[in-house]
Amino acid sequence: AQKVTQAQTEISVVEKEDVTLDCVYETRDTTYYLFWYKQPPSGELVFLIRRNSFDEQNEISGRYSWNFQKSTSSFNFTITASQVVDSAVYFCALRNSGYSTLTFGKGTMLLVSP
Amino acid sequence: DTGVSQDPRHKITKRGQNVTFRCDPISEHNRLYWYRQTLGQGPEFLTYFQNEAQLEKSRLLSDRFSAERPKGSFSTLEIQRTEQGDSAMYLCASSLTENQPQHFGDGTRLSIL
Numbered sequence: 001a002q003k004v005t006q007a008q009t010e011i012s013v014v015e016k017e018d019v020t021l022d023c024v025y026e027t028r029d030t031t032y033y034l035f036w037y038k039q040p041p042s043g044e045l046v047f048l049i050r051r052n053s054f055d056e057q058n059e060i061s062g063r064y065s066w067n068f069q070k071s072t073s074s075f076n077f078t079i080t081a082s083q084v085v086d087s088a089v090y091f092c093a094l095r096n097s098g099y100s101t102l103t104f105g106k107g108t109m110l111l112v113s114p
Numbered sequence: 115d116t117g118v119s120q121d122p123r124h125k126i127t128k129r130g131q132n133v134t135f136r137c138d139p140i141s142e143h144n145r146l147y148w149y150r151q152t153l154g155q156g157p158e159f160l161t162y163f164q165n166e167a168q169l170e171k172s173r174l175l176s177d178r179f180s181a182e183r184p185k186g187s188f189s190t191l192e193i194q195r196t197e198q199g200d201s202a203m204y205l206c207a208s209s210l211t212e213n214q215p216q217h218f219g220d221g222t223r224l225s226i227l
Contacts, residue, residue, distance in 0.1 A: 004156075035215065043203065044117075045157070045218035091156050100145060100212050101170065104156030 002027040004094050006105035013082050013112055021077045021108045023092030029053075031097035034068065034075045039107070040088040051075065082112045116140070118219035120206050126225045127196060134192045135222045139208030146189050147216060148181055149205040150174065157205050163189060193224075201226045 003026040013019045025034065036048040049059065051068050059066050063080045079086055089109045093102040119138040127133050139146045144165050149157035160179070161171045165186035175181075178196075183189040193200055203223050207216040 033213075037218075042220065043223075044220045045205065045207075047215045047217060050215050093156070100162055100164075100209075101147070101159040101172075102149075102157070102216060104158070106154065106156050 002029075002032075002094050002096060002103045004092050004103055004105035006090075006092055006108050008108045009106070010109040010111065013110070015084060015112055015114050016081050018078060018080050019082050019110065019112075021079075021090050021092075021110065023075045023077065023105060025073050025075065025092070025094045027094060027096055029096040029098075033095045033097070035093040035095070035102065036066065036075075036077050037091045037093065037104075038088045039091060045091070048077075079110075082110075084112050084114055086110060087112045118206055118208050118217055120204075120219040120222050122222055123220060124223045124225070126227065128227050129196055129198060131196055132192065132194045133196060133224060134190055135204055135206075135224075136188060136190050137206030137208075137219060138188045139206070140210075140217060143208035143210050143217075144186065145209045145212065145216075146183060147207040147209075148189070148191050149207065151203040151205055151221070152201075160191075160204075196224075196226050198226050200224060 005024045032053045034051045038046045067076045089107040091107045093104045121136045147162040148160040151157045163183040178194045181191045203221040205221045207218045209216045
């Protein structure tokens with residue numbers, strides 16, 4: 001069985017602060033994929049990143065960066081210099097190789113105030 | 115390249131009525147997924163198709179739920195004899211292959227009176 005835990009229900013920051021969203025996963029498979037999605041108030045889930053279990057290199061995309069650590073089963077997401085437009089619910093998700101379905105965490109609501 | 119399209123955006127109905135939702139995936143995406151999301155929760159998998167074949171169904175999908183993808187393009191999700199507990203956002207996603215990311219539509223929000 002697989003499970004994704006996002007322990008932070010809600011985070012509030014002031015614009016320009018850095019913020020890290022935590023994600024811890026559980027799986028028995030050795031090959032799997034991890035994802036982050038953003039869900040703004042409009043409701044559409046927006047794909048941000050996919051990482052496979054064999055690639056532990058951290059990734060940076062603009063103000064976004066991701067830290068994947070297999071030793072702690074974590075895939076954390078950091079937003080640098082947050083902006084009001086970053087306000088949304090962020091979901092971490094897991095897919096085991098050979099399966100098509102995603103297992104999502106409960107999400108972390110990020111509120112960025114001016 | 116248009117995104118995943120879902121119709122309607124909102125549906126309000128009385129308990130006991132049947133409802134049907136439609137999803138149009140991204141063109142050429144042969145995999146199509148349905149998820150359900152309730153307030154404060156992440157999406158939960160319901161079912162998915164590869165072309166017109168329904169390959170997997172979640173235990174969440176009771177006998178009152180049925181999904182089709184008759185020509186391997188758009189899909190419909192029908193709920194018969196709706197119950198209060200069916201109130202949720204129903205999300206559709208599509209992907210080009212199993213290994214490509216799933217792209218989601220805006221969802222259909224169902225409210226049962």
